[in-house]
Amino acid sequence: MFAYIIRRFFQGALVLGIVGFIAFSMFRFIGDPYENILGQDATVLDRQALEERLGLNKPIAIQYLKFLGNAMQGEFGVSYRNGIPVSEMIAQRLPATIELAIVSALFALFLGVLLGVYTAINRDGFLANFIMTTSLIGVSLPTFLIGILLIWVFAVELNVLPSFGRGETVEIWGWKTGLATASGLKSIILPAITLGLYQMTLVMRLVRSEMLEVLRTDYIRFARARGLTRRAINFGHALKNTLLPVITIIGIQLGQIIAFAIITETVFQWPGVGLLFINAVNFVDVPIMATYLLLVGSLFVVINLVVDLLYVVIDPRLRLDGTEAR
Amino acid sequence: MSDSRWLRWWQSDVMWSWRRSPVAIVSTAVFFALAFAAIFAPLVAPYTPFDPSSLNLMDGFTAPGETGMGSGNKYWLGTDDQGRDIFSAILYGMRLSLFIGVMAVTLAAILGISLGLIAGYFGGWIDAVIMRIADIQLTFPSILVAMLIFGVARGLTPPELRDQMAVWVLIISIGLSDWVQFARTVRSSAMVESRKEYVQAARLIGRSPMIILRKHLLPNVMSPVLVIATISLALAIILEATLSFLGVGAPPTKPSLGTLIRIGQDFLFAGEWWIILFPSLTLLVLALSVNLLGDWLRDVLNPKLR
Numbered sequence: 315m316f317a318y319i320i321r322r323f324f325q326g327a328l329v330l331g332i333v334g335f336i337a338f339s340m341f342r343f344i345g346d347p348y349e350n351i352l353g354q355d356a357t358v359l360d361r362q363a364l365e366e367r368l369g370l371n372k373p374i375a376i377q378y379l380k381f382l383g384n385a386m387q388g389e390f391g392v393s394y395r396n397g398i399p400v401s402e403m404i405a406q407r408l409p410a411t412i413e414l415a416i417v418s419a420l421f422a423l424f425l426g427v428l429l430g431v432y433t434a435i436n437r438d439g440f441l442a443n444f445i446m447t448t449s450l451i452g453v454s455l456p457t458f459l460i461g462i463l464l465i466w467v468f469a470v471e472l473n474v475l476p477s478f479g480r481g482e483t484v485e486i487w488g489w490k491t492g493l494a495t496a497s498g499l500k501s502i503i504l505p506a507i508t509l510g511l512y513q514m515t516l517v518m519r520l521v522r523s524e525m526l527e528v529l530r531t532d533y534i535r536f537a538r539a540r541g542l543t544r545r546a547i548n549f550g551h552a553l554k555n556t557l558l559p560v561i562t563i564i565g566i567q568l569g570q571i572i573a574f575a576i577i578t579e580t581v582f583q584w585p586g587v588g589l590l591f592i593n594a595v596n597f598v599d600v601p602i603m604a605t606y607l608l609l610v611g612s613l614f615v616v617i618n619l620v621v622d623l624l625y626v627v628i629d630p631r632l633r634l635d636g637t638e639a640r
Numbered sequence: 641m642s643d644s645r646w647l648r649w650w651q652s653d654v655m656w657s658w659r660r661s662p663v664a665i666v667s668t669a670v671f672f673a674l675a676f677a678a679i680f681a682p683l684v685a686p687y688t689p690f691d692p693s694s695l696n697l698m699d700g701f702t703a704p705g706e707t708g709m710g711s712g713n714k715y716w717l718g719t720d721d722q723g724r725d726i727f728s729a730i731l732y733g734m735r736l737s738l739f740i741g742v743m744a745v746t747l748a749a750i751l752g753i754s755l756g757l758i759a760g761y762f763g764g765w766i767d768a769v770i771m772r773i774a775d776i777q778l779t780f781p782s783i784l785v786a787m788l789i790f791g792v793a794r795g796l797t798p799p800e801l802r803d804q805m806a807v808w809v810l811i812i813s814i815g816l817s818d819w820v821q822f823a824r825t826v827r828s829s830a831m832v833e834s835r836k837e838y839v840q841a842a843r844l845i846g847r848s849p850m851i852i853l854r855k856h857l858l859p860n861v862m863s864p865v866l867v868i869a870t871i872s873l874a875l876a877i878i879l880e881a882t883l884s885f886l887g888v889g890a891p892p893t894k895p896s897l898g899t900l901i902r903i904g905q906d907f908l909f910a911g912e913w914w915i916i917l918f919p920s921l922t923l924l925v926l927a928l929s930v931n932l933l934g935d936w937l938r939d940v941l942n943p944k945l946r
Binding site: 315329332340416454456457458461462465466470477546568569570573574576577580591592594595596598600603607611612615618 | 681779780781783784788791792794795796836878881882885886887901905908909912916920923924926927928932936
């Protein structure tokens with residue numbers, strides 16, 4: 315058990331080290347760092363001064379360590395394109411992405427569980443079959459087409475919801491939120507549905523199959539025999555036991571949500587870090603690309619670690635040493 | 641001779657179940673029709689949409705089925721703002737999308753199969769290193785990996801060549817983001833196969849590892865590869881469309897289906913719905929037909945994978 319945790323930590327650290335090295339290599343080897351920072355008509359003296367200041371004349375290993383040290387202090391250099399420190403740009407846009415990701419995850423979780431329970435209880439009902447079939451079509455649509463479809467229906471044809479931006483934002487304790495204003499809430503609906511739809515169907519299918527399995531067990535039959543209400547059986551007894559895998563799935567899928575936020579943010583011009591990243595890729599703005607890589611990399615490592623550890627805490631069957639027979 | 645070979649092929653298990661599955665027949669027909677139209681796009685397309693000299697700006701925004709104001713040509717699926725025929729643009733776009741998809745999957749398959757065979761046959765630290773790399777890459781969604789490789793490759797190519805190189809950069813980034821599936825599957829089959837007697841016999845008579853891998857192991861690990869390749873093709877087509885839609889893929893001068901959808905999005909609000917609708921539908925039908933084909937193949941060739 316302890317060895318397992320240590321090994322997981324070690325693996326996470328290794329991944330982070332590799333991600334960090336890739337980010338560093340991007341900084342160092344894509345394009346000419348002198349030209350990127352100083353511009354084309356820099357003198358030799360300027361270059362020497364920069365070399366001294368950034369330590370570009372030191373061995374690569376030293377440079378890498380210095381890069382990591384800077385990154386840990388939140389220093390990621392200056393954007394090539396508009397000369398603003400990258401840390402500032404990211405900090406400014408991070409709240410938008412986090413809000414979008416959380417709202418999407420909650421949407422996926424609640425609607426997914428609800429529909430999952432419904433389709434499991436009314437297994438052969440017309441509506442349940444209809445939901446299952448449409449969910450299949452929804453999964454095979456690429457994310458950006460779902461977004462465009464929603465914009466077309468709700469923003470162009472019906473004209474009830476905004477199609478781009480965050481709406482009005484207010485600052486609460488230094489956090490710029492769009493969730494406190496009416497226009498902000500209206501703006502987040504379409505992007506959140508677009509981003510969370512895939513995870514919603516995933517949760518729905520998972521809850522449905524787990525529920526179907528649980529509903530067949532003896533303790534549910536016994537609960538029925540005791541004369542408990544259907545609601546108490548379905549939600550109090552059956553659903554409770556299906557939530558465990560659902561929570562881990564949502565945990566793992568958080569990474570996917572962050573990655574696919576890039577697409578949703580582009581479709582809806584949502585001013586988050588994903589949009590920042592895609593513009594950086596377009597203009598080869600290396601500091602932003604490298605910082606985003608580091609940010610997302612550490613996020614993924616942390617998520618994976620937490621999910622792995624949660625597994626062990628929640629499911630006692632996994633508390634085996636690697637040496638024991640499986 | 642060739643007659644009986646055809647007959648044997650027609651009567652094989654795979655073809656038997658193909659004949660009995662309407663979904664498989666329809667998706668095969670749709671896919672080959674689309675692929676045919678794409679491959680022979682220069683012959684099938686009524687206009688040459690990316691030749692500036694043949695465009696008539698007065699034809700811009702012609703609705704589907706109407707004749708252009710400038711030239712009097714008829715456009716079945718309408719035209720975009722510059723008077724390009726949407727139908728022809730879709731054919732050329734699909735050609736590019738399919739080309740990138742097939743090449744990317746080929747790259748991923750070659751890379752994944754080779755690494756998987758090596759890892760499965762040799763085992764030990766070689767296996768550990770290859771599979772650890774695969775694990776790390778699998779931590780990140782393939783779209784992120786592809787974008788990152790695209791960004792790096794773009795940074796390494798000189799700006800004046802970027803548009804020309806975009807297609808190859810796309811192929812490499814999609815291919816490199818997708819090899820893990822192949823490697824994992826091939827590795828596990830190779831591990832099983834390499835313990836069997838025929839491999840040991842080949843080793844005993846002194847055949848070199850290279851020959852054992854190529855001549856003995858490779859043919860025996862191929863059937864799941866075919867399934868993964870088909871499903872990967874659908875994923876690669878969607879990934880390419882997504883990247884191009886985001887503006888980090890095929891350039892507007894040489895648009896793929898994703899680029900066409902990106903262009904069309906600007907006109908959605910103005911009411912020119914056909915510029916975006918038809919490329920989107922084409923992408924959908926193309927991806928869906930490949931996907932259904934892959935599902936069917938998986939059920940036939942390897943029921944265990946289900």
